[in-house]
Amino acid sequence: MSHQEELKIGLIGNGHLGHAFAKRLAETGFEADLSASEGRGKNADLAARSDLLVLGVRPLQLAEVVREIRGHLKGGVLAFTAATPQSALEESLDHAVVRAMTDIEFEQVLAQPDDRVHRLLTALSQNPLIEVTDEEVVDAHTIFVGCLPGVIAWQLLNNREGAVAWLQNYFLFVQTKLGIPDTVLQKILYQGLMDKNPATTVKRIATPGGITEALLQQLDQNADSTMEELYAAGWARTARVREAVAASLKRE
Ligand SMILES: NC(=O)c1ccc[n+]([C@@H]2O[C@H](COP(=O)([O-])OP(=O)(O)OC[C@H]3O[C@@H](n4cnc5c(N)ncnc54)[C@H](OP(=O)(O)O)[C@@H]3O)[C@@H](O)[C@H]2O)c1
Incomplete structure (x- = not known):
């Protein structure tokens, strides 16, 4: 992939999952330009310049994030948040969302199928990515x-x-x-x-x-x-x- 095609990833949520995501991304050598959120109140700009925005906050922290990024999204949204009703999140963002789940070591990533995130998630998952159409399986x-x-x-x-x-x-x-x-x-x-x-x-x-x-x-x-x-x-x-x-x- 040429430098021009490098995926700009924005990461909101710099806790356990966020750190594990950044670490695993670096390990894989996947060509991406990762920018982590600089904190609350600073996410709109990140949303506006990311090809893919990764949500790694706790489920009940999502509403605050939505308030900031709604109307600013440029690219796809990938939510690693547990127990997140996809339709409610999509409705409040007025934007499509792909749900994914993993263990903290990214041994096994499981996600809804989506061409924009498939290559990335395939690279991150230590075992072959499992794609599931049913949101319930993500929660399971x-x-x-x-x-x-x-x-x-x-x-x-x-x-x-x-x-x-x-x-x-x-x-x-x-x-x-x-x-x-x-x-x-x-x-x-x-x-x-x-x-x-x-x-x-x-x-x-x-x-x-x-x-x-x-x-x-x-x-x-x-x-x-x-x-x-x-x-x-x-x-x-x-x-x-x-x-x-x-x-x-x-x-x-
Ligand atoms: N931990 C895991 O093994 C794991 C695995 C797969 C998926 N997940 C999912 O990942 C999500 C996060 O879990 P976690 O264990 O990483 O939780 P965590 O350690 O509490 O991390 C959440 C991070 O998000 C930050 N945050 C919250 N609201 C924000 C905002 N508006 N803007 C910027 N940053 C914000 C928090 O900052 P503050 O500390 O300042 O609140 C914190 O650093 C959960 O939904 C969980 O289901 C976790």
Whole structure:
């Protein structure tokens, strides 16, 4: 690709996901010119000069971002935000949005098909990109893969003896449901097993009101929860967050 064709990427959200995105982009050598948001109140200009705007804020921070960037968008919008109702976001932005999800290492990226982001996401994903037309699968990926580090930490804390066997069962369910390769799950498991302080991990990852918290609350209530029960708990919380996000976007 010539320098002229370099994709100008704007990144709003410079937290865990934003840092991981920038790191992974640099690792891949993908020819792109990445500019991160300079902070609140400074996103309109970024939207106006980006071929692709990547949203990596928390779901309930989206409304504030929308207020700033609406009417200034030049290119595509790629949202890595969890529990984000696509139609509500598109309506409030008056612009098309592609939803994507990943684990923090970009082992497995999953996204809605879109020609403008396909090359980028294929480069970022360490395993072949999974394209899904159904938005629900993006949310299911958050529940089962995004929340996995928290679930592993919980198992290590509360089910030390049986953790690995329990997780193998969990992996089988995720593979069947989402088609995530076993190698991806095993790699996340390996990272979890290296964790010297799972109690800190649980605290850090299970943010109040978030989806990981809902899975861990389900396990706290019943350590022998079936995979379906866990999934249902994840879905109930996802639906609540989606509703809250939609309401916040509607107020904009
Ligand atoms: N963490 C993961 O493993 C992971 C994986 C896949 C997807 N995601 C998704 O990525 C999103 C972010 O998660 P995270 O863990 O990275 O959260 P995080 O660490 O809290 O990062 C969010 C970042 O966005 C910034 N921000 C919020 N509003 C902004 C605005 N209007 N303008 C500019 N920056 C703004 C925040 O700044 P302040 O600190 O100043 O508020 C913070 O730096 C979530 O929707 C999550 O579902 C996360």
